[in-house]
Amino acid sequence: MRIFVTGTAGFIGFHLAQRLLRDGHEVMGYDGMTPYYDINLKRARLKILHNYNFTAVEAMLEDQEALESAVGDFTPSVIVHLAAQAGVRYSLENPGAYISANVVGTYNLLEVARALAPRHFLFASTSSVYGGNQRMPFSESDRTDFPVSLYAATKKSGEAMCHSYSHLFKIPTTCFRFFTVYGPWGRPDMALFKFVERILTDTPIEVYGEGKMRRDFTYIDDLVDGIVRLIDCPPEEGKSIGIDGGVIDSVSPVAPWRAVNIAGGQPVGLLEFIETIEKELGRDAEKVLMPMQKGDVRATFADASLLTALTGAAPAGSIDDGVKAFVDWYRQWRDVGQ
Structure with missing residues (x-):
């Protein structure tokens, strides 16, 4: 497949792109190379990816024209949106970076997906959306209405925007929630x-x-395996998978949208x-x-039972x-x- 991945100079994006490339897929990476941490580390990751069938675009998510041009030229069947301003503590120091990258940037990419109509759109969310939720383990059916950081609030916003676009434009969408990778x-x-x-x-x-x-620490290879498996599980509107044992599918009743925890529990x-x-x-x-x-x-x-039911595996x-x-x-x- 042709797969468009944002954030390929980042920790998770690098590992995912490398796995997809090794599996024989064609990958275009998109990264703003922001100086949030050592740029040399980011460039070293990209150098490894260039040993494969990999194309890199250096531009910001906020640059709508650059996004449209990159995706339009590549015409991917799958989009995996990993790029974001990360970190809970940094959101106290520079909140504007989170609104710009995580809210505006996600909106821009959703507009691109709207025009492209990919087979599957996947969005990286976070366990932080569970916020003040007191119930454990965290299940995808739990409320996520009490974020305790701006980072979590922007990711919750991203999930909501993804759902609305999925509903309005019938874009199969999976939001996966990461746990301390x-x-x-x-x-x-x-x-x-x-x-x-x-x-x-x-x-x-x-x-x-x-x-x-x-x-709930999650090793990077386990996380990437979960994402790769979920790529082949696009949700269908209102269609819950047949699950025994009380596992609840988070698929939306009005959109081909689903949220999935990726963690070992x-x-x-x-x-x-x-x-x-x-x-x-x-x-x-x-x-x-x-x-x-x-x-x-x-x-x-994390309650990882939905991931296991969907993919047959969970981080271990x-x-x-x-x-x-x-x-x-x-x-x-x-x-x-x-």
Whole structure:
């Protein structure tokens, strides 16, 4: 297939594009190369992708003409929208970047999809949309009306816009919700990257929520496998899949639209996660316990039964193996010796 992927210089977009290319698909990547973190890391990812049948366009989501031109020239059958301004904490510092990229940028791409009528449009959302929801594990049928960060609010907005376009223009659309993705080539602003970097340089690490937080960590290869499998599962309006065991399909009654959690449903405590890193590095971290930051939640915990019912699989990678893979990559990237 021809697949248009936004955010291919990013952590998840890079891994997805590489998997699709290895599977023999033709991929066009679209990325604004913003300086939110190290541009050299982004360029190194793209360099690897150029070893395949890959075309890259460097432009912003806010540039409607560039989007229209790229998609019009490529005519993909599938669009995967991963590009976004990410990060809960940064949304406190620069909220305008989230409105611009995540709301305006998503609208622009939906307008392109409206004209193209792809076989499947897939949108990257986040577990953050569950916000103040107290029920766990998080199910796609739970309310997502109480976002506690602007980042979450913009992603909730993206899901809603996708649903309206899906309803109005009959675009089969899947919104997948990510849960704390980690692995090689990860973002420098994420906890695993920061912890490894600081432990190796004997710098104290800040542990928010006094280490009492729990996260449903999802290894990058497991996440990508879920996305690839979902590409072949476009929803049909009002048509729930036949599921036994009480699994609820989130398909819309008025649109070919569905939301799906991609996670293993096995949350791990933050201190346990840090202990795994310490064990892999052979060093103890100096921990500075900090209060909860605004916009954070105490725990994330996914109900992955819908993903399993749709695709026959769910993330199952172990934290030990995932942390080891990241540390091995990090040592190579930073040229840090054993």
